[in-house]
Structures are given as C-alpha cells and as structure tokens.
Amino acid sequence: MTVATAPDLAATLAAHRAAGRKLLVPYVTGGMDDQWLVTVEALAGAGADAIEIGLPFSDPMIDGPTVQAASLAALERGTTPAGVLADLGRISPGVPLVVMTYYNLVVRTGHRRMAASMAESGVTGAIVPDLPLEEVGPWAEAADSAGVATVLLVAPSTPDGRIAPIVERCRGFVYTVGRMGVTGEQRQLAGTALDVAARVKARTSLPVCVGIGISDADQARRVCEVADGVVVGSALVRRLLEGGGVEAAVDFIGGIRRALDRG
Amino acid sequence: MTAGEGAASGVIMGDPGDRGRFGEFGGRFVPESLVPACMELEAAFRAAWADPAFRDELTSTLASYGGRPTPVTECPRLSAELGVRVLLKREDLAHTGSHKINNVVGQALLARRMGKTRLVAETGAGQHGVATATAAARYGMACVVYMGEVDTARQELNVFRMELLGAEVRPVTSGSRTLKDAVNEALRDWVATVEDTHYCLGSVMGPHPYPWIVRELQRVVGDEARQQCRAILGGADPDVVVACVGGGSNAAGTFAGFADATSSALVGVEAAGGAAMAKGIPGVLHGMRSNLMQDEAGQILEAESISAGLDYPGIGPEHAHLAAIGRARYETATDAEVLEAFQLLSRTEGIIPALESAHALAWVARAARSGDELVRSGSTVLVTLSGRGDKDVAQVRELLA
Numbered sequence: 248m249t250v251a252t253a254p255d256l257a258a259t260l261a262a263h264r265a266a267g268r269k270l271l272v273p274y275v276t277g278g279m280d281d282q283w284l285v286t287v288e289a290l291a292g293a294g295a296d297a298i299e300i301g302l303p304f305s306d307p308m309i310d311g312p313t314v315q316a317a318s319l320a321a322l323e324r325g326t327t328p329a330g331v332l333a334d335l336g337r338i339s340p341g342v343p344l345v346v347m348t349y350y351n352l353v354v355r356t357g358h359r360r361m362a363a364s365m366a367e368s369g370v371t372g373a374i375v376p377d378l379p380l381e382e383v384g385p386w387a388e389a390a391d392s393a394g395v396a397t398v399l400l401v402a403p404s405t406p407d408g409r410i411a412p413i414v415e416r417c418r419g420f421v422y423t424v425g426r427m428g429v430t431g432e433q434r435q436l437a438g439t440a441l442d443v444a445a446r447v448k449a450r451t452s453l454p455v456c457v458g459i460g461i462s463d464a465d466q467a468r469r470v471c472e473v474a475d476g477v478v479v480g481s482a483l484v485r486r487l488l489e490g491g492g493v494e495a496a497v498d499f500i501g502g503i504r505r506a507l508d509r510g
Numbered sequence: 511m512t513a514g515e516g517a518a519s520g521v522i523m524g525d526p527g528d529r530g531r532f533g534e535f536g537g538r539f540v541p542e543s544l545v546p547a548c549m550e551l552e553a554a555f556r557a558a559w560a561d562p563a564f565r566d567e568l569t570s571t572l573a574s575y576g577g578r579p580t581p582v583t584e585c586p587r588l589s590a591e592l593g594v595r596v597l598l599k600r601e602d603l604a605h606t607g608s609h610k611i612n613n614v615v616g617q618a619l620l621a622r623r624m625g626k627t628r629l630v631a632e633t634g635a636g637q638h639g640v641a642t643a644t645a646a647a648r649y650g651m652a653c654v655v656y657m658g659e660v661d662t663a664r665q666e667l668n669v670f671r672m673e674l675l676g677a678e679v680r681p682v683t684s685g686s687r688t689l690k691d692a693v694n695e696a697l698r699d700w701v702a703t704v705e706d707t708h709y710c711l712g713s714v715m716g717p718h719p720y721p722w723i724v725r726e727l728q729r730v731v732g733d734e735a736r737q738q739c740r741a742i743l744g745g746a747d748p749d750v751v752v753a754c755v756g757g758g759s760n761a762a763g764t765f766a767g768f769a770d771a772t773s774s775a776l777v778g779v780e781a782a783g784g785a786a787m788a789k790g791i792p793g794v795l796h797g798m799r800s801n802l803m804q805d806e807a808g809q810i811l812e813a814e815s816i817s818a819g820l821d822y823p824g825i826g827p828e829h830a831h832l833a834a835i836g837r838a839r840y841e842t843a844t845d846a847e848v849l850e851a852f853q854l855l856s857r858t859e860g861i862i863p864a865l866e867s868a869h870a871l872a873w874v875a876r877a878a879r880s881g882d883e884l885v886r887s888g889s890t891v892l893v894t895l896s897g898r899g900d901k902d903v904a905q906v907r908e909l910l911a
Contacts, residue, residue: 305809309541351793355808402543428702
C-alpha cells in the first residue's frame with residue numbers, strides 16, 4: 248500500500264504551480280492493456296504532475312470513440328473498478344493519482360466504500376463527470392472524509408455566475424472543459440478553450456487545467472498561456488491503442504513536457 | 511416550486527421541482543457542459559406550459575395533424591375470450607401510428623420557441639425516430655436520428671420512412687448497438703451542438719426536465735382515456751389500467767390521467783428481457799437515477815427482447831417512484847406470451863398491435879387466465895394500445911415460420 252507516501256493532489260499541484268511549472272496531467276484508461284500500470288509509472292518519469300486513471304464503464308457518455316474503445320478493451324479484459332484500484336495500490340509512481348469514474352460505478356460500490364478504496368490505493372483525487380454541482384453533495388462529502396479531492400468541471404457553456412459556486416465546491420484543480428463536445432483529438436485548438444480558461448482563472452485560486460480536445464504539444468503550450476495546465480487523454484490513449492506501448496507514451500508526454508517548460 | 515412540494519401537496523404525479531425528483535429517483539446527472547442547456551430547457555418548458563397560446567397551438571395541432579382525440583374501443587370478442595371487459599385506448603390510430611407523436615409535436619413547438627433549428631433523437635423500434643422526423647418535416651427543422659445498428663437491421667422500413675421524411679439516420683455501432691447506445695450517441699451529439707440543437711428525447715427518461723416534459727406531453731393519453739372510459743362506463747373508472755413500459759412514456763401519460771383522479775389499479779408491463787423493475791437495481795444512467803439492469807460492478811447490462819422499443823435496461827424514474835410508493839405495479843411478459851397476444855388481438859378484434867403494446871395485452875391475458883387478484887372475472891381493464899403493428903408484421907412472420 249502506498250497510502251502513507253501517496254503524494255496529495257491539491258498540495259502537489261499548488262506547489263508545482265508556485266514553482267512556476269505548468270501542470271501536465273495525462274489520462275490512461277485503467278486496465279486497457281496488460282502494460283497500463285507500467286505506462287502509469289513511466290508517465291510519472293516523463294514529466295507528469297499528476298496522472299488521471301479512468302475506470303472503464305459500459306456507457307461512457309462524455310467520451311469520444313478513442314476512450315470508448317479503450318473502455319471496451321478494458322472491460323473485455325475483465326477489468327473491474329475494484330481491480331483497477333487494487334492495481335494502483337501496488338505502485339508508487341511518485342505523482343498524485345486522480346481517478347475518473349462515471350457515477351454509476353460509485354453508486355453501485357457505495358459512496359463511502361468507493362472513497363475509502365481510492366484512499367487505500369493512494370488515489371487523492373476523483374473526477375466524476377456526470378455529477379454536476381447540484382448532485383455532487385453526497386459523493387463530495389464522502390470523498391472529503393476520505394481525503395480524496397473532488398475535481399469539478401467548468402464548461403464553455405457554464406455562465407459566469409455559475410463558476411463561483413462550482414470552484415468553491417471544487418478541490419485539487421478545476422477541470423476546465425476546452426470545447427463543447429466529447430473527449431477526442433482536434434486538429435485546431437478550440438477558441439472556447441482560451442476563453443473558458445480565462446473566465447475560470449479570474450474566479451479561483453485553484454489551479455486551472457484544460458482538458459477535452461488538447462491533442463499535441465503546441466496546443467498544450469498555447470492553452471497554458473492562459474491556463475495553469477492541461478489534461479491530455481485521447482491523443483495518448485490512441486497511441487496506446489495503436490500498440491505504441493510505454494515508449495510511445497513516454498515520447499509523447501515527454502514532448503509536451505518539454506514544450507511546456509520552454510513556454 | 512422546489513423538490514418535495516408535489517409530495518407535500520399530496521399530488522402523486524405532479525411537478526418534480528427544480529431538481530427533478532420523483533421521490534428518491536430522477537435528478538440531473540449530466541456533465542457540466544449540458545447542465546445549462548437542461549436548465550434553459552426547463553425554464554422554457556415552464557414558461558410554455560403556462561402559456562395558453564402554446565397550449566392552444568399544441569392542442570389544435572394534435573387535433574388537425576395528429577388525429578386526436580384517439581378513441582377508446584370496446585373489445586367484445588377479446589373480452590369474451592378472457593372473461594374480463596377490455597377497453598383499448600387507441601394510440602395506434604394517432605398520426606405516425608403511435609403515441610410518440612404527442613411528445614414530438616410538443617417538443618418541436620418548444621424547440622422552435624427556443625430558437626433551435628435542428629432536432630436530434632434516439633430511437634429503438636423506430637417509432638420515436640419516425641415521429642421526430644415527422645415533426646421536423648412539419649416545422650422545417652433539420653433532423654438526425656441515432657439508431658442502434660441491431661435495430662436498423664430489424665426495422666429497415668422505419669429507417670426508410672425517416673429518410674423519406676428528410677431525416678438522416680445514423681446507425682450506432684458502439685456498445686450493445688441498441689436503444690441505450692443510441693441515447694449515448696444522441697447525448698454526445700447534443701453536447702457538441704447544443705447551441706442550435708434540441709435533443710428530442712423520446713421517453714420519460716434522461717436528465718431533468720425530460721421525464722417531466724415527456725410525461726406532461728403524454729398526459730393527454732390518460733386525460734382523454736379517463737373521460738372516455740367514464741362515458742362508456744356510466745361515470746365509473748376502469749378497475750385496472752395497463753400499459754407497456756420500456757422507458758415508459760405511454761404508461762406515464764396514461765397513468766397521469768388516473769393516478770390522482772381515480773383509484774384504478776395501475777400496471778406497467780416490461781419485456782422479461784428488459785425488466786428494470788423486476789431485476790433492476792437503483793443506479794444512475796443517461797442523466798437519471800432509476801432502476802437499472804446492471805452487474806455487481808455497476809456496468810449496464812444489455813436488454814434483450816423481441817421488441818426493439820422495449821430493449822432498454824432502465825426505466826423512467828417516475829415509474830421507479832410509483833412502484834416504491836405502491837401506486838403502480840410492474841409486471842413482465844415473455845417473448846412467447848407477447849407473440850401469442852399479438853395474434854390474439856389481431857384474430858379477435860381486427861387490430862394488429864405493435865409488439866411493444868402486445869406486452870400489455872399479454873399480461874392482461876395471463877392475469878385473466880390465472881385469476882390474478884387485479885383482474886377478476888367481470889373486471890374492466892383499460893389497455894393503452896401504444897402503437898400499431900404494421901412495422902412488426904415481417905418480423906412476426908419470420909418468428910412464426
């Protein structure tokens with residue numbers, strides 16, 4: 248168990264930002280292949296500030312084709328939420344782990360039990376994308392008690408007046424949705440990404456990380472002219488699905504790290 | 511109005527409040543990107559529903575274009591065979607051949623009022639897709655219908671109907687390639703297009719305000735039927751009111767006319783292979799908390815039924831609530847019973863029912879023959895015939911061969 252030494256999401260991201268570093272959060276679907284745990288550990292070495300692990304779900308509503316394919320592959324390998332968390336408990340990547348899970352997996356497991364399992368596995372943050380502010384209460388309380396930060400989403404469609412109550416309930420970082428749509432790679436950085444990042448930055452002291460549609464080093468660098476960091480999912484998962492393995496993952500994320508450090 | 515007021519005022523099928531709660535069920539479990547759109551839709555519907563001009567236009571359109579009111583038909587030969595008095599609420603006679611037209615005309619008028627120019631919809635059997643394509647044609651709106659690949663194969667003619675009506679049908683190849691996956695794809699489309707697009711959801715499911723909007727738009731079925739039954743029955747109400755349930759829109763609309771106004775027993779009939787009430791466990795899918803067929807980890811199971819329209823692993827949240835408070839009872843019918851009921855109504859009354867509607871008839875037949883407490887000899891049973899069976903004839907011919 249890594250619980251005693253697991254780096255805390257909120258503290259780590261705040262410290263890295265204070266040190267002038269842009270935040271890089273790669274996403275991997277838990278259980279998507281037999282190398283996924285090795286990949287997670289390698290990503291820490293490639294310059295990730297935290298790593299997001301998706302629990303595969305049968306109906307990933309906010310995910311595009313790439314992450315859907317990874318979820319399906321994981322489920323076909325017999326992956327379960329409990330199995331992914333147990334696996335995470337066996338590694339010590341040295342960076343905070345954030346779990347992304349659809350809410351039904353939490354409901355089925357039970358709020359307290361899921362929060363406790365995460366904490367026992369060294370997970371210090373959780374993203375539950377289908378739990379908006381109005382519905383997040385019971386989960387967020389259980390997560391708070393277990394020492395797991397509940398990361399909330401702000402979207403381009405979120406009115407200014409709604410941002411303040413969201414960031415007040417949010418912990419760790421604000422997951423700022425870069426574009427209206429599902430997860431997936433985009434040739435061009437959506438204009439909405441910079442706009443929504445600026446609107447959130449103006450209303451919170453939490454780190455602001457933009458995800459959904461961030462596809463390469465150049466887009467990451469440009470978003471970070473406004474935001475504190477990026478979440479990179481589909482572009483990484485595609486490389487893994489194509490069989491690129493740990494090496495391709497490290498190359499890709501390492502390249503984004505260098506671009507962010509150059510500024 | 512806030513959540514719980516409906517319950518406090520003693521209304522069973524009332525306003526679910528701004529959090530969209532039916533007891534412990536319902537809610538709005540969607541990504542933040544869609545929350546503002548759901549709020550905008552709720553506000554627009556509240557305003558429209560309180561606006562006599564909107565209600566007048568809806569009522570007159572459903573009359574002159576939709577064929578309302580639909581009749582209630584006595585079934586003397588079926589009644590003689592079963593030993594109970596069976597009345598049918600004839601939604602099969604509505605335009606497009608099912609109750610779905612009630613919902614889509616209302617939502618299309620609402621979408622137009624909101625300035626939306628494009629409709630997206632999910633469909634299982636194709637009835638809701640055809641109805642949405644119809645409303646889109648009527649009001650000059652663009653229309654995209656998501657339909658599971660399994661369903662496009664078994665309902666080819668409905669795919670052609672939708673295309674004839676000017677809609678684009680997009681086969682869904684993800685997941686189980688049936689209705690639940692079509693809902694996922696429609697939601698994914700809506701996240702990206704919400705500015706000009708209205709998601710015309712087809713049943714009493716999904717995030718608030720959909721379960722409430724669709725029930726209110728289908729309430730016309732139950733309100734008409736209650737009055738028609740009273741005229742036929744000398745002021746009395748039926749002993750039992752029965753409707754089939756997938757998501758549960760024709761049942762919700764029917765029950766809404768009886769839950770508060772009468773003491774009639776209410777029975778919803780699910781497909782045995784998609785029985786969210788019989789086999790389901792509370793959970794969250796497609797924006798709502800309701801009963802869902804799921805495994806022990808929380809993965810959603812695939813529903814399997816003869817009827818594409820009932821192939822849904824969940825049920826509308828208000829049905830879960832009506833069951834929890836004991837106001838309605840939920841039963842199942844097997845594919846074999848459904849095939850028998852399909853032929854029974856055709857043979858005895860000259861009415862070919864949709865396979866979905868045949869589930870309701872199948873339960874009535876079983877209950878009458880087995881002496882179920884609700885269906886004693888001489889009872890009066892109202893069955894909502896949600897749609898006509900033309901679309902299913904080819905499939906039934908193969909199944910009976």
